[in-house]
Amino acid sequence: MNVEKYKIQHDQPVIKQLDEAAINRIAAGEVIERPSSAVKELIENSIDAGSKSIFVDVADGGKTLIRVTDDGCGMTPTDLPLAVSRHATSKLNSDDLFNISTFGFRGEALPSLGAVSRLNIKTKGMETEAAELSVDAGLISKIKPVALNQGSVIELRDLFYATPARLKFLRTDRTELQEINKIIKSLSIAYPYISFKLRDISHNKDRVLFDTISESGSPDVALKQRISKVLDASFIENSCAVGAGRENLKLSGFAALPTFSRGSTNLQHIFINQRPVKDKILIGAVKAAYSDFLAKDRYPAVVLFLECNPHFVDVNVHPSKLEVRFREPGVVRGLVISTIRHSLAEAGHRASSTIANTALGAMKENNSFSKSLYQSSLNKNRSGNPIPDNIFGSQQFEVLETPSGSFTDNDRKDEVSLQFPLGTARGQVHENYIIAQTDDSVVIVDQHAAHERLVYEELKKQTAASGVTRQVLLIPEIIELSNSDITSLITEKEQLLKSGLVLEEFGENAIIVHETPALLGDFNVKSLILDILDELSSSGNSKKLEEEIASILSRKACHGSIRSGRRLNQEEMNALLREMEVTPYSGQCNHGRPTYIELKLKDIEKLFGRT
Ligand SMILES: Nc1ncnc2c1ncn2[C@@H]1O[C@H](COP(=O)(O)OP(=O)(O)OP(=O)(O)O)[C@@H](O)[C@H]1O
Numbered sequence: 001m002n003v004e005k006y007k008i009q010h011d012q013p014v015i016k017q018l019d020e021a022a023i024n025r026i027a028a029g030e031v032i033e034r035p036s037s038a039v040k041e042l043i044e045n046s047i048d049a050g051s052k053s054i055f056v057d058v059a060d061g062g063k064t065l066i067r068v069t070d071d072g073c074g075m076t077p078t079d080l081p082l083a084v085s086r087h088a089t090s091k092l093n094s095d096d097l098f099n100i101s102t103f104g105f106r107g108e109a110l111p112s113l114g115a116v117s118r119l120n121i122k123t124k125g126m127e128t129e130a131a132e133l134s135v136d137a138g139l140i141s142k143i144k145p146v147a148l149n150q151g152s153v154i155e156l157r158d159l160f161y162a163t164p165a166r167l168k169f170l171r172t173d174r175t176e177l178q179e180i181n182k183i184i185k186s187l188s189i190a191y192p193y194i195s196f197k198l199r200d201i202s203h204n205k206d207r208v209l210f211d212t213i214s215e216s217g218s219p220d221v222a223l224k225q226r227i228s229k230v231l232d233a234s235f236i237e238n239s240c241a242v243g244a245g246r247e248n249l250k251l252s253g254f255a256a257l258p259t260f261s262r263g264s265t266n267l268q269h270i271f272i273n274q275r276p277v278k279d280k281i282l283i284g285a286v287k288a289a290y291s292d293f294l295a296k297d298r299y300p301a302v303v304l305f306l307e308c309n310p311h312f313v314d315v316n317v318h319p320s321k322l323e324v325r326f327r328e329p330g331v332v333r334g335l336v337i338s339t340i341r342h343s344l345a346e347a348g349h350r351a352s353s354t355i356a357n358t359a360l361g362a363m364k365e366n367n368s369f370s371k372s373l374y375q376s377s378l379n380k381n382r383s384g385n386p387i388p389d390n391i392f393g394s395q396q397f398e399v400l401e402t403p404s405g406s407f408t409d410n411d412r413k414d415e416v417s418l419q420f421p422l423g424t425a426r427g428q429v430h431e432n433y434i435i436a437q438t439d440d441s442v443v444i445v446d447q448h449a450a451h452e453r454l455v456y457e458e459l460k461k462q463t464a465a466s467g468v469t470r471q472v473l474l475i476p477e478i479i480e481l482s483n484s485d486i487t488s489l490i491t492e493k494e495q496l497l498k499s500g501l502v503l504e505e506f507g508e509n510a511i512i513v514h515e516t517p518a519l520l521g522d523f524n525v526k527s528l529i530l531d532i533l534d535e536l537s538s539s540g541n542s543k544k545l546e547e548e549i550a551s552i553l554s555r556k557a558c559h560g561s562i563r564s565g566r567r568l569n570q571e572e573m574n575a576l577l578r579e580m581e582v583t584p585y586s587g588q589c590n591h592g593r594p595t596y597i598e599l600k601l602k603d604i605e606k607l608f609g610r611t
């Protein structure tokens, strides 16, 4: 501990006014955290200036050079010195800080940049001559005439050279460049009619990292095109459109299917009134919307646009403007959760197409293996060994009895069920995978995962309506527990009752369970109670608990019924397929893994070289 620091001062401290340069440097610490924040401020200025195309050149991860060129409205020579002085802005018309429709309003980005680097601005206003001005670590130069077409070129050299301490916090050039790319891509999603280009010109090279011309067509079409270029061409195909709201609060965009999830939040883009934000309420709401479908370490992919009356949201929470404060955070959270869930429910049993593609890819890779298998069987034949009737081995494929002779009722049923999205069951392999056939594809269902999801959805429905149907235990189960565990369970007694469990205290250190969810049949009550206790200690929130109990129950239910390893007859298999088709979210299990994959016949034919 530094004792000196806590000594009482004997000299009277003197209060001094900080000079402009020091004030700007302090402000810069908050506004400009790293090269990507400088790029963000400059691009936002270009967008506010009505630019149609914005070019960004950087060198050494933005540390030695950032140059943003735009074709916006530019500035007049008279305004130029004002632009680099603190609290000067053309964007805040009145003092109404709650009516902001531009990115900028604080009037501090350019002076902050001028305070920590070498800033040069060349600009041409709409009806004025072009002019140039420089700021070097806070020192402002004289204005000079310059040759330039409409727009502005803003150049930053040696970022943070005036604040070397900040330089030490920067990451490698590659990481900083990635961050810059991310910021540009994110802004480009919100402005599909603007062209963006990012070039790395380090060491006299010219590497284009991102280049997208202005999109055309209606706003919807332009947005889809831009998203496909920026995120991933398969994102739109694997997501559902989101749209809901009321007069002052609207949510639109796309929410990817849970099976399209990622290991990081990289594919999450959230905008409020076209401003990219990293807001805790919104990120939390997205997480909650997917909580039923994703494991804790998976992140959903979303592009969401929240539009609201500027008076309902305060963007002036932090100088970087990435966080916001809502007037009614609960309403916003509710809207995000319910809208996403609704869209995912409508997507029904859809699962991500990329999974089938990956499967096909894997099969293609194994082609050489199949060929060698075929070759070796031929060779064996030449040497006199018999070719097996079924190279897959008869044990692994359960062949369904097919009626011979004329067209039977079963055939007709089959023909009809081919039309269903998940088709008609043809067989079961490895006692867990149902192979079904549709008009134009083969569907492979993981019966265990599918059943778990179906039971879970059923339990949720029952709990929400009237509570889970219960069965009375012939011999009540007495479970010995610690005092704190008993208290936790008794506190949640009402909730547990809704989930189908009737229990009470039994003596000093035990509980007695009288009734259990009927769906579970005969099962290990103690292990269920221990699972619930685990959940209680980690969640503590009864809404969450309700869902968690449903999830625990569905897992237990699976162990008692159609878990993997159980053979199903055709009727049972078809019943499962039909139930999946009408159950919301049935395309993925409770952890976001797919419950089925669909391989298109044309792709399978390609694998065999038939096309
Ligand atoms: N690329 C540009 N084209 C035209 N005018 C610009 C450009 N960049 C900056 N300006 C002008 O300079 C002013 C100051 O810019 P600066 O970024 O410092 O503040 P701001 O955008 O008003 O607010 P904020 O600090 O919140 O970004 C702007 O208000 C705008 O009038």
Ligand SMILES: [Mg+2]
Binding pocket: 041, 044, 045, 103, 104, 105, 109, 110
């Ligand atoms: Mg600005």
